[in-house]
Amino acid sequence: MKVAFFPGCVSKGACPELYVSANLIAEPLGLELHELTQAPCTGAGVLSEQNPELADALNGLTLAMAEAEGADLMTICSTCQGVLSNHNYKFAHDEARLERANATIADQGFRYGGTTKVKHLLWMLFEDIGEDRIRAAIKRKLTGLKIAPFYGCYILRPVESLGLKERPERKGYLERLITMLGAEAVEYKGATKCCGFPMITFNRDKALAMGGNHIIEAKEKGADLLVTPCPLCHLNLDGQQPDAARVLKKDIGVPIFHLPQLLGLAFGFEPDQLRLNHHVVSTKGALEKVELKV
Amino acid sequence: MQFTIEVGRYNSEGIYADTAVPGRSFPPPWDKSPERRYQTYTVELPEHAVVLDALIAIREYQDPSLAVRCACRSAICGSCAMWINGHANLACKSKLAAFTNDGKTRVESPPSMPLIRDLVCDMTPFWEKHLAVKPWLENKEPIPPANEEYRVPNAAMDELIQEVSCISCSACLMDCESFAVNPDFLGPQALAQAYRYVGDPRDDKTKERLAELSKPGGIWDCTHCYECVTQCPKGVAPLDQILKLRKLAVDAGFTNNAGTRHADAFASSVKHSGRLNELTLLPLSTGIFNIIGQLKTLPSAFNMARAGKLPPLIHKAIPGVERIRKIFQRVGGRFK
Numbered sequence: 001m002k003v004a005f006f007p008g009c010v011s012k013g014a015c016p017e018l019y020v021s022a023n024l025i026a027e028p029l030g031l032e033l034h035e036l037t038q039a040p041c042t043g044a045g046v047l048s049e050q051n052p053e054l055a056d057a058l059n060g061l062t063l064a065m066a067e068a069e070g071a072d073l074m075t076i077c078s079t080c081q082g083v084l085s086n087h088n089y090k091f092a093h094d095e096a097r098l099e100r101a102n103a104t105i106a107d108q109g110f111r112y113g114g115t116t117k118v119k120h121l122l123w124m125l126f127e128d129i130g131e132d133r134i135r136a137a138i139k140r141k142l143t144g145l146k147i148a149p150f151y152g153c154y155i156l157r158p159v160e161s162l163g164l165k166e167r168p169e170r171k172g173y174l175e176r177l178i179t180m181l182g183a184e185a186v187e188y189k190g191a192t193k194c195c196g197f198p199m200i201t202f203n204r205d206k207a208l209a210m211g212g213n214h215i216i217e218a219k220e221k222g223a224d225l226l227v228t229p230c231p232l233c234h235l236n237l238d239g240q241q242p243d244a245a246r247v248l249k250k251d252i253g254v255p256i257f258h259l260p261q262l263l264g265l266a267f268g269f270e271p272d273q274l275r276l277n278h279h280v281v282s283t284k285g286a287l288e289k290v291e292l293k294v
Numbered sequence: 295m296q297f298t299i300e301v302g303r304y305n306s307e308g309i310y311a312d313t314a315v316p317g318r319s320f321p322p323p324w325d326k327s328p329e330r331r332y333q334t335y336t337v338e339l340p341e342h343a344v345v346l347d348a349l350i351a352i353r354e355y356q357d358p359s360l361a362v363r364c365a366c367r368s369a370i371c372g373s374c375a376m377w378i379n380g381h382a383n384l385a386c387k388s389k390l391a392a393f394t395n396d397g398k399t400r401v402e403s404p405p406s407m408p409l410i411r412d413l414v415c416d417m418t419p420f421w422e423k424h425l426a427v428k429p430w431l432e433n434k435e436p437i438p439p440a441n442e443e444y445r446v447p448n449a450a451m452d453e454l455i456q457e458v459s460c461i462s463c464s465a466c467l468m469d470c471e472s473f474a475v476n477p478d479f480l481g482p483q484a485l486a487q488a489y490r491y492v493g494d495p496r497d498d499k500t501k502e503r504l505a506e507l508s509k510p511g512g513i514w515d516c517t518h519c520y521e522c523v524t525q526c527p528k529g530v531a532p533l534d535q536i537l538k539l540r541k542l543a544v545d546a547g548f549t550n551n552a553g554t555r556h557a558d559a560f561a562s563s564v565k566h567s568g569r570l571n572e573l574t575l576l577p578l579s580t581g582i583f584n585i586i587g588q589l590k591t592l593p594s595a596f597n598m599a600r601a602g603k604l605p606p607l608i609h610k611a612i613p614g615v616e617r618i619r620k621i622f623q624r625v626g627g628r629f630k
Binding site for chain 1: 380471472474475476510514515516517518519520521523524537540541544551552553555556557560561563564568569570571572573575576579580587590591593594597598600601602603604605606612613614617618620621622624625627628629
């Protein structure tokens, strides 16, 4: 299945392991990735806040590029998903707004007709690829692992633009996937909460406490690792975890996996191929539970 | 129809852990809230009954010791906001059938607020925050004579209908993730009210209000998680109002804060390369001359570099970046 692939800035910046593993799992899932190499950053909500017209034009351009590819746009980042969904929703409900964005990108030879569907890989797994195909790709059951899902705000809220009113089941895909892969999904409050990343530059210690509290809660419920579909959550939960532990004066030491890394392990790829050796928090303990090494 | 309700209780059955005391300091982080114990009741009610119907039935016919706060039963007074299945909702507006999971509905006082008893939390933090934003008009000259209305165009008030709809139930604050770790944060309700006055053409203190709101604890301490938008029973969408305030504050020149520096650094990076440069974003947002702030980020930067997670030192632009630059120029405004 052909998809217009929007990897997002972070997968090509501070989380290269996400980009690598997403490319690896595409083949077993039957995904043909057509990367939108010329598409700009979504602005992560920061640009929409200060200059909505600019964010409309930039995201309108990306949506138009996917439309020209004739395929659904696939993200691997909850934040990219949230921002693109939000602009797409506003365009669908406000024709004048879409026309203003189109007037801006027309100079560059683009026009958005409003037909692109924006879907995170997590949604595509259940809505387009299908459980049968996923099951067929599994070569290594992750039995014995207790995995805590961590969604990230922008794949859950606001519900209208993300289509969660029509498809409330999207709120449970991570748990379903974890179980399908043979592992046990840990139930805890933090799964749907904020990692603190949007606040990290404004109020560092509070942002670290926010993310750290959720990991500690998952750990107390027995989690060996957290899995997230959002690289910004990953930056806060993995990259900043030692600092969060210092702020909260607690040991944490829980590895955070990107969604494609977890899939990759189940599909038989080796931890090094998935760059599980390039995390701030060691993945060693969790991998040993499924008899793997980094 | 039979419904099963689990109620978080403070008193008779030894509910809540021994560490809980009425009026304890607020707010405890989510994970530290005392392990709650729940008392289970079964009630017989019509299919269309709401959670509050069940609580009143329990109090009237089964257990007069249950403390619950309510008044209008019509989603107008805002008294009965509480945690229903782990999120803040109005008990009078939440259909039992829709909130029954695995055959039961769980109600409790939100752990982010100080507890008085059972389902009654202490609203003091809420009202303190509400009052802190001076939720009243400071009339702009010329003020009409005492016996005349201060009239404004209808369109100007249309803009504020969302904010005026607030019923002060505190559902947004109860689920606010920033408030859960930062008791000093003004919170979604107070900030949405602040916008209601900042946006009112009759108010004379716009600039002073924006200055105050730009300080720590104000608009920049929101973590943008959309919980308030999801929980508000009246469609106030507090986060949307906070974002409007951020733009107004920056436009009014209150730019000496990490929030504005972050937005500027972000925009500059996207304008020049089409994508985000994470290597420069954090130092620029922190402020080049903020030595202590810079030092605080060093351990994390070091850890990430050691793991091979530092962004590429040479930041490459996306192909066709000229197109992006032209869009920035054409749109104009801030970031041009």
